[in-house]
Amino acid sequence: MTRRLSGGGFTIARVAGTPVRLQYSWFLVSAVIVVLFGPQVQRIFPEIGPLAYLVAAAYAVLLLVSVLAHELAHALTARAFGWPSTEIELNLWGGHTQFVTRDATPGKSLAVALAGPAANLLIAAVGWALIEALEPVGVLGMLAFVTVLVNFLVGVFNLLPGHPLDGGRIVESAVWRSTGSQDRGMLASGWAGRAVVVAIAATVLALAASGSPRVSILVVVVATMVCFFLWQGAGESVRLARARLAHRRGLDGGREGSQER
Numbered sequence: 001m002t003r004r005l006s007g008g009g010f011t012i013a014r015v016a017g018t019p020v021r022l023q024y025s026w027f028l029v030s031a032v033i034v035v036l037f038g039p040q041v042q043r044i045f046p047e048i049g050p051l052a053y054l055v056a057a058a059y060a061v062l063l064l065v066s067v068l069a070h071e072l073a074h075a076l077t078a079r080a081f082g083w084p085s086t087e088i089e090l091n092l093w094g095g096h097t098q099f100v101t102r103d104a105t106p107g108k109s110l111a112v113a114l115a116g117p118a119a120n121l122l123i124a125a126v127g128w129a130l131i132e133a134l135e136p137v138g139v140l141g142m143l144a145f146v147t148v149l150v151n152f153l154v155g156v157f158n159l160l161p162g163h164p165l166d167g168g169r170i171v172e173s174a175v176w177r178s179t180g181s182q183d184r185g186m187l188a189s190g191w192a193g194r195a196v197v198v199a200i201a202a203t204v205l206a207l208a209a210s211g212s213p214r215v216s217i218l219v220v221v222v223a224t225m226v227c228f229f230l231w232q233g234a235g236e237s238v239r240l241a242r243a244r245l246a247h248r249r250g251l252d253g254g255r256e257g258s259q260e261r
Contacts, residue, residue, distance in 0.1 A: 018086070070120050077112045081108050113167075114170075162196035
């Protein structure tokens with residue numbers, strides 16, 4: 001995902017001169033992953049005992065690396081268009097890349113946005129091919145499968161058509177190209193993001209009402225958190241787009257008034 005960054009955290013690396021910052025909230029995600037998946041790994045591989053929690057911690061690291069690959073793809077594609085990246089952030093919700101846009105066009109904006117999901121889906125495809133060819137077993141096989149699954153989910157989820165997800169840039173770029181207004185594209189992307197939230201919430205509620213075993217308390221909690229985050233990001237897009245459109249109308253009205261006088 002691409003958006004303005006918040007402060008905090010610490011720098012863990014620099015890639016092509018761009019600092020990569022890890023927010024402290026990431027450790028919360030890691031702790032939750034270890035607590036949730038440690039017992040499951042232990043049931044599958046009882047012979048490894050407490051090391052199961054170390055394997056679960058590897059899940060968290062794989063998620064971090066997958067998100068980093070996603071954000072680096074954004075940053076490198078932006079750099080190819082002459083848009084220097086100023087910072088990459090990894091946090092509770094995944095990651096953000098901040099860069100300076102110059103001579104932006106719908107096509108360039110779309111390419112930068114799609115680079116992230118494309119990187120994850122490519123990793124998933126290569127990983128699956130390696131699994132099919134090498135047939136790893138045991139803990140190594142499980143970690144290989146988790147790598148494929150995580151990258152597939154990160155890629156597909158970010159393609160959902162609404163801000164603040166990368167798929168929102170598809171909506172923004174399409175409306176921008178058809179109307180000539182990036183602000184109108186941003187407004188449409190924000191409303192599309194709200195529609196995505198409604199669709200996710202409706203799906204979870206429908207599954208819960210049907211008594212589906214796939215909907216646990218954990219799924220409801222995670223879905224609620226994700227929906228809250230997406231609604232906030234979509235609302236921010238709508239508010240910013242409306243403000244920019246109102247400002248532009250005010251400037252146009254001022255010019256007309258000046259010409260009449």
